[in-house]
Amino acid sequence: MLLNYDVVIIGGGPAGMAAAIAAHDSGAKTLILERDVRLGGILNQCIHQGFGLHYFGEEMTGTEYAERFRREVHKRDIDVMLEAMVLSLGEARIVTALSPERGLVKVKAGAVVLAMGCRERTAGAIALPGTRPAGIYTAGMAQKMCNIDGYLVGREVVILGSGDIGLIMARRMTTEGAKVKLVLELMPYSSGLKRNIVQCLDDYGIPIKYSHTITRVVGNPRITGIYYAPVGEDRRPILSEEKFVSCDALLLSVGLIPENDLLGGLGVEMSSVTNGACVDENRMTSLKGVFSCGNVLHVHDLVDNVSREAEIAGRAAASYAKGDLKSGEGVCVCAKDGVRYALPQRLTKGEGKVKIFFRVDGVYKGAKLVAECEGRQIFAKKFAVLAPGEMGDIEIDKAGVDGDIVVRLQR
Ligand SMILES: Cc1cc2nc3c(=O)[nH]c(=O)nc-3n(C[C@H](O)[C@H](O)[C@H](O)COP(=O)(O)OP(=O)(O)OC[C@H]3O[C@@H](n4cnc5c(N)ncnc54)[C@H](O)[C@@H]3O)c2cc1C
Structure with missing residues (x-):
């Protein structure tokens, strides 16, 4: 039996749940496939405080944070298949999963969101x-x-x-x-x-x-x-x-390794630094209609950033499935001189503000982070301390982008 959905989300952790809610709220018929017995991902074992300060403006445990999102998923009646291990993703966006209840399941997706998290070294x-x-x-x-x-x-x-x-x-x-x-x-x-x-x-x-x-x-x-x-x-x-x-x-x-095994053989452009896919600002990979977010894209320190990133991917996946996602001329975003990586790695030219996330390769005190476009400075900020363990972000205005962008430290 072949099921049909506008958006299929692989993985029901915080990234998968936020992407599903955003896709559903954008009018897409959405399915979450999760291999575990409940939604929540790694948060289900995080009983310590330290989650949600940025997203909810209050400090909560990982399990509480997951529960907030679980409720929102269920409130919307989004379809969820638990104990469904996704085995493969085909080129025509046919997702194959195995579940004890349904056996082998094949789902044709208008768009796919990868949200499989990462595993430990x-x-x-x-x-x-x-x-x-x-x-x-x-x-x-x-x-x-x-x-x-x-x-x-x-x-x-x-x-x-x-x-x-x-x-x-x-x-x-x-x-x-x-x-x-x-x-x-x-x-x-x-x-x-x-x-x-x-x-x-x-x-x-x-x-x-x-x-x-x-x-x-x-x-x-x-x-x-x-x-x-x-x-x-x-x-x-x-x-x-x-x-x-x-x-x-x-x-x-x-260290953690993004769980990208499903992309093997699909020719998706990958980053050798993040071990995740290279994406544009909509978090779309080089494989059209396949999006990536959360720890499977790059390892996050804070779940709040995971949820926000997944919302971008979920909304864009819904637009793609409806045929509404505009694609324009693209530019590359490269990291240099003390910046290990910058994400997204591609941007489409146009209007609006876009956030670029980055990590540095060492501890830098009083360093200035700059973004340059065709040799012109389009962003500059001095940071008291930058460290590899803390992901940073900058916001740039796309109106000023007419060529490739370099994000680097100016010392
Ligand atoms: C121990 C620990 C402590 C943390 N502490 C904090 C903290 O204090 N504050 C904070 O903000 N953040 C913290 N984080 C970070 C935060 O929890 C993660 O960034 C976040 O959980 C990542 O979400 P995710 O959805 O990308 O991945 P995950 O939570 O890992 O979810 C991925 C989901 O995908 C499923 N999946 C994978 N492969 C398949 C497949 N093939 N088929 C079907 N399903 C699949 C998995 O079962 C899992 O449910 C912590 C993380 C850990 C591990």
């Missing part, structure tokens, strides 16, 4: 040295086991990496009675938000060692400790300064 992905005993978890898995399944993964914990999930889990493990002995970060700065360093480590007296990494994991069958050492400028460990710390759990918070 594992011990294998970073070639963690040493044995592979029990007791090594990604931080998100430890969070799920603690907050949803009710298990504490260890009592003496070391955390590798200072991504936000690791920082949140350092605090969570501590409040659950475990001792977080050490956080090790390869880079000379944190890859997480400053507020999480303060609220999750400093407030609990948890030490973090920058420019340090694990040199060996030991223990059999369960982890009994790790060796660690400082790294030189080449990021290689200085083994003569190796030290040992005992632990019964190691949490990895070493």
Whole structure:
């Protein structure tokens, strides 16, 4: 059986729900396909505060934030298929999903919104040295086991990496009675938000060692400790300064990878920096009628930005399905000189303001961020501090754009 929808959303996390609401409100017959048993995505395991300050103007937990959006989805009676794992996306926008209730489902979509989120880098992905005993978890898995399944993964914990999930889990493990002995970060700065360093480590007296990494994991069958050492400028460990710390759990918070497997073989232009698709300001990928938003597009620090980005994608997907989405002459948006990436990577010439999101490649104090078009400055702002762990945004006026844009730091 082939189902027909104007807009099909793959993934029912915060991005998928916001995109679905925006598409529905723009008059599109919309379907959400979600592989989990409930909508909400990663927020379902985030019982800590820190969500919604920008979007709702109030601080809430991840689960509360998800519930607000779930209610809006249900209020509109948007079609949702749960436990529906999307297996493929065909060139003619035929989406194939597998669900225990319906078996193999094929859906023809006028437009598709990708909202599959991201997965965590594992011990294998970073070639963690040493044995592979029990007791090594990604931080998100430890969070799920603690907050949803009710298990504490260890009592003496070391955390590798200072991504936000690791920082949140350092605090969570501590409040659950475990001792977080050490956080090790390869880079000379944190890859997480400053507020999480303060609220999750400093407030609990948890030490973090920058420019340090694990040199060996030991223990059999369960982890009994790790060796660690400082790294030189080449990021290689200085083994003569190796030290040992005992632990019964190691949490990895070493990066997230957008879940873009569905795009394999479709020839979609991808960014080697974000590991997501390259998109225009409507969040449309190079494959016409296929849009991307949320963590599957680029890793976000704040869910508020995810929701807003998904609304853009959902609205544009509805317009595309109706044949109303205007396409015009495009220009490229490139990142240079200290800016790691800028998104969207393409803009259509025309009217109106557009937000460009960016991340820098190091910690910069008092740096000036500029956007230039054909050598002309169209935006400039001085920032007290710019850090890789905090995504920034600038707003430019498209009226002044008549060629490719370069976003860079002027020092
Ligand atoms: C531990 C942690 C702590 C965080 N803390 C904060 C915080 O304090 N404040 C804040 O603002 N933000 C925080 N964030 C960030 C925020 O939660 C994320 O940016 C946001 O959840 C991303 O939304 P998403 O919809 O893109 O992805 P997700 O929430 O990951 O949702 C993706 C959904 O897609 C589904 N899916 C994937 N593939 C398929 C498929 N093939 N078929 C069907 N369904 C599929 C998944 O099951 C999932 O439900 C935190 C994130 C984490 C992980």
